[in-house]
């Protein structure tokens with residue numbers, strides 16, 4: 001049986017970008033691929049690569065787990081767990097650090113961006129983060145990993161690490177394939193469409209949080225940056241703001257950009273934005289309502305306990321074999 005694995009880091013809030021780029025795709029795959037296993041986790045060990053307030057991190061971890069479920073995951077078929085509750089993931093992360101080179105890690109965009117911004121407090125775990133991410137995936141022999149475009153580079157490195165390990169020690173880990181959606185893989189910032197919508201952004205007008213109320217969603221879409229052409233067409237180079245809004249519309253409704261463009265060709269930006277706001281509210285409102293019920297429920301705790309037990313079982317066996325393979329320990 002094929003296995004699909006993905007994760008989200010509980011830093012900042014969850015955005016519409018996370019939903020359209022990763023979560024929605026995961027839910028759709030679940031509906032389409034009935035013969036697969038689905039593992040989904042909250043990457044709290046990744047979150048601590050930058051400073052976190054402990055109580056907030058713990059709350060956000062549960063919020064994200066509840067939000068995942070509220071997005072329509074099939075509860076019977078999802079192994080939902082918290083990364084730190086499976087110690088083998090971190091253990092394998094350490095082993096994989098010995099199978100990745102400094103030069104490879106230095107080429108990672110996320111790390112390079114931080115260096116370019118001359119951030120002084122870059123931790124060593126932020127630098128080695130891709131090794132832990134590789135461990136998150138290959139520990140479970142994932143076949144496919146649904147992610148947004150910004151994770152593509154990490155997935156390529158994961159493949160390199162798995163292949164390198166297999167070449168030296170003999171075939172052991174499945175080499176995973178990324179699954180990146182055609183539309184919605186890179187939702188851009190509403191105020192600065194040159195950069196991706198990010199949950200860690202200080203300017204909250206640039207992103208739509210999945211926790212935003214209806215009024216904030218409408219306000220943010222209304223004030224999204226467009227251009228002075230006044231023509232509705234899909235031209236990411238010259239009209240990046242509008243192209244991003246068309247992408248959000250297409251991704252939320254599963255219509256093609258072509259169709260939407262035709263539908264709005266004689267309309268004003270204002271009319272288009274008003275409709276888009278309704279589309280986004282229509283998607284997020286039911287999720288938000290479901291989230292409110294799930295987050296306080298005992299069911300959430302039970303699902304996370306069950307997920308931890310299933311993931312632990314696989315992780316324990318795989319790590320025992322892995323250690324034997326690389327010659328650490330007595331047998």
Ligand code: TYM
Nearest residue numbers: 006007008009017018021022043136147148185186187197
């Ligand atoms: P994270 O938490 O930054 O993002 C979670 C998922 O959301 C996608 N995403 C986006 N998609 C479209 N447009 C955007 N603006 C946007 N912003 C984020 C990301 O591509 C991702 O799929 N390192 C990962 C978490 C992780 C992981 C893993 C993922 C840790 N281990 C193993 C998959 C498999 C991260 O920081 O994603």
